[in-house]
Amino acid sequence: MVRLPSALLFILAVSAATSFLPLLEAPAAKAAATGTVRGRVEFLRDQAPTERRPQVADIGMPGRRDVPDQRAAVVYLESAPRGAFEDRAGPTVVLDQKNENFVPHILAITVGTSVEFLNSDRTYHNVFSLSKANSFDLGRYPPGRAKAVRFDHPGIVRVFCEIHSHMNAFILVFAHRHFAVTGPQGEFRIDGVPPGAYTVSVWHPTFTAKSESVRIPEQGGEVEVAFVLS
Numbered sequence: 001m002v003r004l005p006s007a008l009l010f011i012l013a014v015s016a017a018t019s020f021l022p023l024l025e026a027p028a029a030k031a032a033a034t035g036t037v038r039g040r041v042e043f044l045r046d047q048a049p050t051e052r053r054p055q056v057a058d059i060g061m062p063g064r065r066d067v068p069d070q071r072a073a074v075v076y077l078e079s080a081p082r083g084a085f086e087d088r089a090g091p092t093v094v095l096d097q098k099n100e101n102f103v104p105h106i107l108a109i110t111v112g113t114s115v116e117f118l119n120s121d122r123t124y125h126n127v128f129s130l131s132k133a134n135s136f137d138l139g140r141y142p143p144g145r146a147k148a149v150r151f152d153h154p155g156i157v158r159v160f161c162e163i164h165s166h167m168n169a170f171i172l173v174f175a176h177r178h179f180a181v182t183g184p185q186g187e188f189r190i191d192g193v194p195p196g197a198y199t200v201s202v203w204h205p206t207f208t209a210k211s212e213s214v215r216i217p218e219q220g221g222e223v224e225v226a227f228v229l230s
């Protein structure tokens with residue numbers, strides 16, 4: 001028979017004893033329990049030729065960055081859980097203008113966020129929006145300058161440039177923070193969701209919106225959702 005060192009025997013004895021006391025650990029674990037809604041957004045059909053994504057081999061090649069990201073979608077919870085409205089910090093995010101494109105093409109923010117429209121081009125731009133809740137017109141401004149707009153109302157804000165008709169972007173303004181813009185592979189992740197039942201929806205500029213029901217269990221954990229847009 002293998003002889004165990006006495007120190008190891010002691011550890012085994014302690015762990016055996018504590019395993020009969022699960023109640024001691026439960027409160028701490030329960031207080032921190034939130035869940036994650038994660039998954040992927042895929043597309044059933046191809047989009048316009050402009051959807052071509054930059055490849056690693058293209059880095060440094062001219063013209064490639066002029067293609068806006070046509071695959072980006074926004075995934076969000078339809079109804080916000082309790083506590084979702086408490087942290088309106090009013091941050092600032094940058095929406096760049098590069099090679100006569102808005103970068104990113106799709107931006108998702110919370111109400112109270114200021115968006116700085118930076119001009120990184122060598123030409124003038126004139127950013128404006130006719131959206132009902134958040135209309136603005138920044139006028140013409142030169143390279144290197146930035147002008148900011150604070151978005152105080154939830155909704156979808158379509159953004160254009162008065163000088164370059166092909167320039168457009170979308171800003172989704174949410175009344176809560178439970179949303180995510182999809183990554184390069186269509187992946188998304190919404191963290192910090194309290195236990196409960198939710199409707200999770202996906203929005204894309206040209207594809208039909210979709211919704212799924214999810215439930216974050218009491219003990220927290222990850223829930224996976226797959227969207228296929230057509």
Ligand SMILES: [Cu+2]
Pocket residue numbers: 100124125126161162163164167
């Ligand atoms: Cu422009």
